[in-house]
Amino acid sequence: MALQAARSVRTLRKRTTDPVVVDHLESVLDDLRGRADNEDAVAAEDVEPKAASEELSKTLAAASGVYVYTYPHYWRHPYSTGSERRLLKVGRTGSKAWNRVLSQARRTGMPEDPVLLRVYETDDPATVEHHFHVLLDAAEHQRSQGVAVGTEWFVTTIDFCDAVAEVLGLPTLKASGIETA
Structure with missing residues (x-):
């Protein structure tokens, strides 16, 4: 902050x-x-998003939909100076979104645990994820292009993702305590 x-x-x-x-x-x-x-202040700042992510993950026992997550470093450091755009992964899962996020993170060997920000509930995650990606691309929110990283990472804002979900009429599960612009 x-x-x-x-x-x-x-x-x-x-x-x-x-x-x-x-x-x-x-x-x-x-x-x-x-x-x-101040390392202590940075560590304390990380506690809130992690706690909010854990709280949200507990509600996802059987949720399916489109999820948005990031890593604490990406959350603390917006991608562009003077903007709230961050690297956010926008993906989908048929169930247990947080378990999928954790399994991906462990396979990639990231140095910190991911922070789950949102799950937009739907019975048709593939179609809804496609809609999200189309709208993010149309709004020129930069997308990752690397072979190893996939194409689900966007330089965007959580507020933009929330707006897409609202337009699509999706129930939104939010990690409380996550500050947006």
Whole structure:
């Protein structure tokens, strides 16, 4: 959060020439840099999304649908400076979405556990996932193209995914405590 706030403050800093405002913003930036470099603060910040992800995963005993997840590093560091776009995986599963996410993560040997952000419930996950991907592509949300990583990773926002689900009339299971823009 400190890194995201620092980005916003830097943008404000660039837009002003008032020396009093500049001094104040520089002070705020120094404080935010200190917080962003504090390992204990970063670890504490990771607790909330992980706890919310675990809470959501408990409700998914038999849910099927389209899921959205990411990794804590990607959540903390938006893909583009000054935006809320992050690398998010938008995939589908017939049941037990979180079990599928975990099995993928363990096969790829990622250095941290994934954070499940959303599950959009549907009885037709293949069709709904296709709709999501078409809309993400049409909105020019960059898609991963690597052979090893698949094509389900997008540079997008959770708010955009929620909007797609709303338009499609899908029930949404959310990880509480996940802050969006």
